[in-house]
Amino acid sequence: MTNAPEDFDLDDELAETAGWDDEADPEETIGSMELAERHALRRVVGLSTxxxxxxxxxxxxxxxxxxxxVGVWTEGSVQDAENSMAELALLAETAGSQVLExxxxxxxxPDPATYIGRGKVDGVREIVQATGADTVIMDGELAPSQLxxxxxxxxxxxxxRxxxxxxxxxxxxxxxxxxxQVELAQLSYMKQRLRGWGGQLSRQAGGRVAGGEGIGGRGPGETKIETDRRRINDKIAKLRRELAQMKTTRVTKRGERHRNAVPSVAIAGYTNAGKSSILNRLTDAGVLVEDALFATLDPTTxxxxxxxxxxxxxxxxxxxVRHLPHQLVEAFRSTLEEVxxxxxxxxxxxGSHPDPEGQLSAVRGVxxxxxxxxxxxxxxxxxxxxxxxxxxxxxxxxxxHSVVCSAKTGEGIAEVLAAIEDDLPRPAIEVRLLLPYSRGDLVSRLHDKAExxxxxxxxxGTLVHARVSEALAGELELYTLSESEPS
Structure with missing residues (x-):
């Protein structure tokens, strides 16, 4: 190495030994400044990659x-096609891309060989060359051969897509x-789209040291694509076992809510419709709110x-989202069970989307x-x-059966709460109780678990008129007043 960069750092003693002049202030080469210098990026002039x-x-x-x-419009109006492409552009920007065309x-x-027509492939190639694009995103799910x-x-x-x-x-x-869940969905998608390049990726069984059968056992063996597919299948099986174990915790919590007769409300809808904002307005949950698609993946209760x-x-x-990949529906099934x-x-x-009816239909499909x-x-x-x-x-x-609101301004939130309260299931059994003052715990429990x-x-004692669950009614039978008893 003939030349050293100007900003190369050495200790003062080593610099003197090498005969280099160090005119920098010593205080700037110690402590935090020295650490910052070591972590700084240096650009060497004249070299590029x-x-x-x-x-x-x-x-x-x-x-x-x-x-x-690039999209293929097979049905619906021109407006439907443009809405789908506009959504694809939002998805691409969310993923970290700059949309050029x-x-x-x-x-x-769609064309079975190339999704778009053969002549249109040439047109897209010209667009790619003219714009300098790195990637083409198709508005649909491609077969492995089309890809x-x-x-x-x-x-x-x-x-x-x-x-x-x-x-x-x-x-x-x-x-x-x-x-x-995401990794499971990605592996399920990838398994069908592995690519191989013929004999150059075949493998020989090898000797006993390599795990083969030795003399007489060598041959083309397992190809690279077969090895990749086997490893993906092993990983998928492992992820499913892990997700099954994680699901146990959620099922336990859900079972506890059912035992205690606690009603549950699930906020669902199209991506970026404002679900997290609604939850924050209704419960002060403090959930991340971001103007981006799929900002929320982990359910919050x-x-x-x-x-x-x-x-x-x-x-x-x-x-x-429209055409939600079936791999995701399958992978997130345990999460979607909350719904x-x-x-x-x-x-x-x-309500401000160009096609809210289309969003309602897509969500109801899921x-x-x-x-x-x-x-x-x-x-x-x-x-x-x-x-x-x-x-x-x-x-x-x-x-x-709908309510209009704005999670941003708070308009209509009170009406949303009132509608939710009206739709919540009410305890099935109506009872009249006479609870002694020594059983204040039962009065408190009624306020928590009943209406x-x-x-x-x-x-x-305390006369209570309430609606309770069947299980709680059995526990309170000792204090229940009959119809003939005065209340």
Whole structure:
């Protein structure tokens, strides 16, 4: 090495030995300044690396991926196609990309070989070359052969809508269970899309040292693609075992709520509709609120009470999207069970979106997938402060059991709470009790676990008129007044 960079740091003693002049202030080379200098990046003039020569991870850190979006419009109106492409652009930006171009093609059905027509592939390649894009994102789920053919012809990375959503989930997963669910979905998707390059990836069994059979046992052996598939299957099995163990905790908590007859409310809806904001308004939960798709992946449950003292839980769930990958529905099934097991679904919809009816339909499709279609549903039309009044009126007409609100301004939140309280299941059995003053614990328990209609303090004890669960009615049978007894 003939030349040393100017800013190279050495101890003073070593610098004197080497004969270098050190005119810097000694106080600037010790303590925190010295640590900062050691961690600083130095640029060596005259050396550079072409972007094609560095790894993908380093490349993503240097700048945003530059992408071209391509869709196929097979049904619906032009507005539906443009709404779908606009949503794909939001997904791409959420994943950390810069959208350069957005095009779609009208076809009766996607091309089986290249998704878009062969001539349109040439057009997209020209767009890629003209814009300098790194990636093409297709608005649909590509078959493995379509993915391979497009990459061979476009000479850039090709990603479909499913892989894009999986990438966003991988970035936003925070909890151990959330990360495991996303990894399971990614592996299930990847297993069908492994690529091999023929004989060069075949492997010989090798000698006994290599785990083979020795003389007479050598041969082409297991190919690289078979090895990868086996390892993915092993990893999938391990993740499913881990998720089954994590599910036990949630099932235990859910069973405890059912035993105590605590009603549960699940807040569900399209991604970025404002579910977390609604939860924060209703319960002061302090959940992260961000104007981004899939900002919430890990469910948050908060305990709250109605105005008449009934206790219930409210859970914020993962957002849905059109064409939600079936791998994600399967991987997040344990989380989505919170919706299926709820007593009431608060279905939040963005009233300012160009197609709120489409969002409602997409979410209800997922409800059907997780067997939540029969749960009572309250539609909450959010973002009233920026929504078109005509759109709000149309939604109210199409959804009779709905409430309009704005989580940002607080408008209509009181009406949402009142509607939730009205829809919550009430205890089935109505009782009149005379509780001695020595059993104040039972009075407190009634206020926690039941719906107290009236109380009166008498010389003999506390008269309570309440609605209770069947289990609690049995425990209080000793203090229950018969119809003939005066109350």
């Amino acid at each position: 072409e972007l094609e020569d560095i790894s993908e991870v380093e490349y993503r850190q240097l700048r945003l991926e530059r992408v071209v979006l 957005n095009v779609y093609q009208r076809r009766d059905k 391979r053919n497009l990459e061979d012809k476009l000479k850039v990375k090709v990603v479909d 499913t892989a894009l959503i999986l990438d966003i989930f991988a970035q936003h997963a925070k909890s151990k269970e959330g990360k495991a 908060r305990r709250t009470t109605t105005s008449d003292g009934r206790v219930y839980t409210m859970t914020d769930t993962v957002g849905f 299926a097991d709820a007593d009431l679904i608060v279905h939040v919809v963005d 409800f059907a997938d997780v067997d939540a279609g029969k749960v009572r549903e309250l539609v909450v039309i959010n973002k009233a402060d920026i929504a078109d009044p005509l759109t709000l009126a149309r939604l109210r007409l199409n959804e009779p 107290v209609l009236a109380t009166e303090h008498t010389a003999d």
